[in-house]
Amino acid sequence: MEDLDPVLLLATTDPTSREVLAAELRRRYGGDYEVVVCADYAHARAVLEGLRRWHRQVALVIGCYGPGDRDGLDFLRRAYALHPSAKRVVAAVWGDFESTSTVFAAIAHGHAELLVLRPERRRDEEFHGALVDALDDWHLAQGIGFEAxxxxxxxxxxxxxxxxxxxxxxxxxxxxxxxxxxxxxxxxxxxxxxxxxxxxxxxxxxxxxxxxxxxTDLEIADAFGLTRPPPADHVYDVVVVGAGPSGLAAAVYASSEGLSTLVVEQQAVGGQAGTSSLIRNYPGFSRGVSGAHLAYRSFQQAWAFGTEYSFMRQVQGLGAEGMLRTVSMSDGSVVRGRSVVIATGVDYRRLDVPELEGLVGRGVYYGAAVSEAPSMTGQEVYVVGGGNSAGQAALHLARYARHVTLLVRGPTLAASMSDYLIAQLEATRNVAIRYRSAVLGGREADGCLAGLTVGDPRGGGTEEVPAAGLFVLIGSVPRTSWLPDEVARDDAGFVRTGPDPADAAGMAQGQARLPLETSLPGVFAVGDVRSGSIKRVATAVGDGATVIALLHGYLAAHPLERSAAASSGAHP
Ligand SMILES: Cc1cc2nc3c(=O)[nH]c(=O)nc-3n(C[C@H](O)[C@H](O)[C@H](O)COP(=O)(O)OP(=O)(O)OC[C@H]3O[C@@H](n4cnc5c(N)ncnc54)[C@H](O)[C@@H]3O)c2cc1C
Missing domain, CATH: 3.40.30 (Glutaredoxin)
Structure with a gap:
C-alpha cells in the first residue's frame, strides 16, 4: 500500500459545494493524490474505515458546514479516531457569517484544524495556499520520502x-x-x-x-561541507549566537541592512519554536503556523540577504580583543565580531527522578518532541507541566497516543494555561488531567520506559501506571553558563540588559548602556535568554528586529580600527 497515492477525502451533503470543491481538488491535486468524493457522511465514514483497514494514508479530510450542510463538523470530529494524522478541513461559504462562530469553536476544541472558504471562481489561490500549507505540514509529520x-x-x-x-x-x-x-x-x-x-x-x-x-556533530557538519568555520582573521559586524526566532530575526534585519552577519547554532534552526507543532498566536498567521515552518522561512530569508551560518557548533566562550568581541566555538575555532547578539534561549528544567534520566530519548523526552509523537501511536503517554507548552504537547500527542494524561502539580490550570487550551484539553476524548500529581519514579523494560510512579508530591498514596512516553515541560533555565562574569545576569541566570540605574555617572554623560545591551559593551541579548523577556515567538522576533536598529548606533559610535577593517573588507 506504500506506493499508492495518499487520499484527499471530501464529504458534503451540499450539492453545490460538492461540485465546486471536487472540481478544484481533482484539477489541482488529482495527479498526486487520490481524490475521493462522498455525497453523505455515513458513506464517507465507511470509506475512511475501509482506508484504515487497508493501511491507506489519508492526508486531508474535508467536510462542509453551512445552511446546506450541518453535519460536517460532527463528521470531522469523528474522523479523527479513524485517521489521526490526517488534517481536517472545514469548508464554509463566503457570506455565511452566522456559521463562523460555530466553526471557530469547533477548531478551538480540536475537531478540525483549518477553515477554508469555498472557491467562488477558478484559480482561488488563497484556498489552494491554505490546502498546500496543510499538505506540507502533513508531509513534514510523515517524514520526507526523498532520502538525502x-x-x-x-x-x-x-x-x-x-x-x-x-x-x-x-x-x-x-x-x-x-x-x-x-x-x-x-x-x-x-x-x-x-x-x-x-x-x-x-x-x-x-x-x-x-x-x-x-x-560527532562536527563530523556531520564538516561532511555536509556547508558550515566550514570562517577564516580566523575575518571580522563580522555582528555574530549572533543561537538560531531561534530571536537570533534569526536579528540575522534577517542585520543582513538586510547591510551588516555582515554570522549565526552560530549548536543544534537546529528554530530553537524552541521549532519544536512546536502549531503556533496559533503569531500575528499574521490566522490559521496558525508550525514552528518548524516559521523558523525555516526565517532561516532562508536571512540566508538570501547574505547571512552566513555555522551549524552544529556550540559557542563556549565570549571575550574581548580591544573593541572587537571574540566568540569561541566547540571545534576550537574563534570568530571575531564588532558586536555579538546573545540569542541562546532557555533549556528545560529536568525532573529530579534519577531512574528516568537514563531513559531520555528512550521514552522520556524534554520538550514537546514533535517528531516523536507518531512513534507514540496507540500508546499510553504522560505529559508533565501546567503551562501552554504542556497543553499544546498533550493535544498534539493525543492525535497519536491511545491515551494522554497531563500531570499538574497544582490544584488548577487557570493561572498557568490559556483558556482556549484548557477547553480543548477538556474536550479531547483521550486526554485526562490529573491535578496535584507529579512523577515520583519510573521503571524500564528492555531499556525503554515502561511505567511511572505517580502521586501527590506532598504525600499520600502513589500509583504505578504503565507508560510508553513521558514528555516533560516544567519550565526552563537560561542557556548562559558559557558567558563570562563581565556579562551580568539576574538571580535566575537570565542576562540583564539596558541602562543600569546604578550607573548615574554614565547616564549623566549620555554613555549609559543601550536598551538590549549587556554590561559588556557591544554585546547584546535578545529573546527568552534576556532578563524580563516575555516568552513568546513574537516578542523574541521583536527583540531581534529592535537590536539591529540599536546596533547601527553602536557600530557608528565604535568604528573599526584600520587593521581589523582590512580583514573585514569594511570601511571604517
Ligand atoms: C513546545 C513549545 C511550544 C511553544 N508554543 C508557543 C506558541 O504557541 N506561541 C508563542 O508565542 N511561543 C511559544 N513558545 C515559546 C517560544 O518558542 C519561545 O519564546 C521562543 O522560541 C524564544 O526564542 P529565542 O530565540 O529567544 O530562543 P530559543 O527558541 O530557545 O532558541 C535559542 C537557540 O540558541 C541555540 N543555542 C543555545 N545555546 C547555544 C550555544 N552555546 N551555542 C550555539 N547555539 C546555542 C539553541 O540550540 C536554540 O536553537 C513555545 C515553546 C515551546 C517549547
Whole structure:
C-alpha cells in the first residue's frame, strides 16, 4: 500500500459545494493524490474505515458546514479516531457569517484544524495556499520520502533520536532505518559494516555517498561541507549566537541592512519554536503556523540577504580583543565580531527522578518532541507541566497516543494555561488531567520506559501506571553558563540588559548602556535568554528586529580600527 497515492477525502451533503470543491481538488491535486468524493457522511465514514483497514494514508479530510450542510463538523470530529494524522478541513461559504462562530469553536476544541472558504471562481489561490500549507505540514509529520540522508540506528537510542530531531528541524530529507530489523541489517551489510557503533549516517547526496559511523556533530557538519568555520582573521559586524526566532530575526534585519552577519547554532534552526507543532498566536498567521515552518522561512530569508551560518557548533566562550568581541566555538575555532547578539534561549528544567534520566530519548523526552509523537501511536503517554507548552504537547500527542494524561502539580490550570487550551484539553476524548500529581519514579523494560510512579508530591498514596512516553515541560533555565562574569545576569541566570540605574555617572554623560545591551559593551541579548523577556515567538522576533536598529548606533559610535577593517573588507 506504500506506493499508492495518499487520499484527499471530501464529504458534503451540499450539492453545490460538492461540485465546486471536487472540481478544484481533482484539477489541482488529482495527479498526486487520490481524490475521493462522498455525497453523505455515513458513506464517507465507511470509506475512511475501509482506508484504515487497508493501511491507506489519508492526508486531508474535508467536510462542509453551512445552511446546506450541518453535519460536517460532527463528521470531522469523528474522523479523527479513524485517521489521526490526517488534517481536517472545514469548508464554509463566503457570506455565511452566522456559521463562523460555530466553526471557530469547533477548531478551538480540536475537531478540525483549518477553515477554508469555498472557491467562488477558478484559480482561488488563497484556498489552494491554505490546502498546500496543510499538505506540507502533513508531509513534514510523515517524514520526507526523498532520502538525502539515511540514518541507521536504534529506534529508542538518545543519540539517534536527537539526530532525527535535528535533521527534521533543519528540513534535511531523512530516512530512518531501524538497525534491529532485517532491512536495517541488510543496509549495514551493503555498506560493508559488521556490528558497527550506531548510529550510522549515510549522506546519499554526495558522490560517492559518505558513510559516517557514530559521528560527532562536527563530523556531520564538516561532511555536509556547508558550515566550514570562517577564516580566523575575518571580522563580522555582528555574530549572533543561537538560531531561534530571536537570533534569526536579528540575522534577517542585520543582513538586510547591510551588516555582515554570522549565526552560530549548536543544534537546529528554530530553537524552541521549532519544536512546536502549531503556533496559533503569531500575528499574521490566522490559521496558525508550525514552528518548524516559521523558523525555516526565517532561516532562508536571512540566508538570501547574505547571512552566513555555522551549524552544529556550540559557542563556549565570549571575550574581548580591544573593541572587537571574540566568540569561541566547540571545534576550537574563534570568530571575531564588532558586536555579538546573545540569542541562546532557555533549556528545560529536568525532573529530579534519577531512574528516568537514563531513559531520555528512550521514552522520556524534554520538550514537546514533535517528531516523536507518531512513534507514540496507540500508546499510553504522560505529559508533565501546567503551562501552554504542556497543553499544546498533550493535544498534539493525543492525535497519536491511545491515551494522554497531563500531570499538574497544582490544584488548577487557570493561572498557568490559556483558556482556549484548557477547553480543548477538556474536550479531547483521550486526554485526562490529573491535578496535584507529579512523577515520583519510573521503571524500564528492555531499556525503554515502561511505567511511572505517580502521586501527590506532598504525600499520600502513589500509583504505578504503565507508560510508553513521558514528555516533560516544567519550565526552563537560561542557556548562559558559557558567558563570562563581565556579562551580568539576574538571580535566575537570565542576562540583564539596558541602562543600569546604578550607573548615574554614565547616564549623566549620555554613555549609559543601550536598551538590549549587556554590561559588556557591544554585546547584546535578545529573546527568552534576556532578563524580563516575555516568552513568546513574537516578542523574541521583536527583540531581534529592535537590536539591529540599536546596533547601527553602536557600530557608528565604535568604528573599526584600520587593521581589523582590512580583514573585514569594511570601511571604517
Ligand atoms: C513546545 C513549545 C511550544 C511553544 N508554543 C508557543 C506558541 O504557541 N506561541 C508563542 O508565542 N511561543 C511559544 N513558545 C515559546 C517560544 O518558542 C519561545 O519564546 C521562543 O522560541 C524564544 O526564542 P529565542 O530565540 O529567544 O530562543 P530559543 O527558541 O530557545 O532558541 C535559542 C537557540 O540558541 C541555540 N543555542 C543555545 N545555546 C547555544 C550555544 N552555546 N551555542 C550555539 N547555539 C546555542 C539553541 O540550540 C536554540 O536553537 C513555545 C515553546 C515551546 C517549547
Amino acid at each position: 540522508v539515511r540514518l541507521i540506528g536504534e529506534q529508542r537510542d538518545e543519540r539517534t533520536h536527537s539526530l532525527r530531531d535535528s535533521f527534521g528541524r533543519n528540513h534535511i530529507p531523512l530516512a530512518f532505518h531501524d538497525a534491529g530489523t532485517d532491512a536495517g541489517q541488510r543496509m549495514l551489510a551493503d555498506l560493508g559494516l559488521e556490528d558497527p557503533d550506531l548510529p550510522v549516517v549515510v549522506l546519499a547526496f554526495t558522490s560517492p555517498p559518505t558513510t559516517l559511523v557514530a559521528p
